[in-house]
């Protein structure tokens with residue numbers, strides 16, 4: 448019902464000749480993969496890292512294998528799992544009741560575009576779980592639907608990154624609602640499951656978007672750090688190096704990466720480097736979705 452209401456509202460608003468045109472200089476899926484968005488993405492970093500605290504433990508002592516994580520990449524969606532982690536106010540992943548602390552969370556944004564499916568295949572081969580934060584514009588372009596289904600069927604978590612990657616703070620409530628809920632409807636239609644995680648474009652959340660995410664039963668998360676939108680790191684070597692050796696890296700780091708060529712090429716080395724440092728990879732299925740994340744802020 449809500450959806451119909453919003454669609455009708457959107458239709459009416461468009462018909463009334465509100466500044467629809469002004470709000471539509473949105474990059475297409477194509478432009479979104481190249482340098483056109485660098486400036487905004489840098490803002491995304493600024494917003495996302497605001498208020499970030501330093502991590503105490505940069506070098507985990509243990510160097511063991513992450514066997515417990517390896518099994519959990521298999522889809523087992525019928526059985527609810529006990530939560531072992533939660534997302535804290537700095538968007539890090541924290542253990543509950545003695546779960547392994549030396550872990551990071553892999554997240555891939557702006558999918559499924561050109562490299563998302565290949566990145567999923569690589570991560571699957573490496574037994575690394577991840578959240579793919581998807582945009583409706585990519586799902587509806589080309590064979591985006593099939594790619595989304597394939598990524599989901601490989602056992603990956605599908606997160607909501609809004610329909611068209613607009614800055615939510617510049618939209619009306621109706622538009623924000625549609626940007627968010629339309630993606631959940633679309634993802635459910637294709638995979639049978641509604642997203643449990645929400646990441647706002649550029650990390651810009653509004654009080655209203657947080658409420659909509661909450662009403663939709665989603666955990667809001669920005670990220671701890673990421674570099675693949677900086678010119679300097681748009682090559683696999685530099686990116687692999689910084690993702691493993693960044694000063695921000697610590698227990699529970701929420702790693703932001705994108706559906707990009709250099710990130711795809713760097714994935715193997717990033718995973719190997721993080722494993723070498725003793726980090727495991729959190730299975731998003733084990734992250735609690737009921738906790739009030741905003742309370743910690």
Ligand SMILES: [Zn+2]
Pocket residue numbers: 556557608612648649
């Ligand atoms: Zn994004």
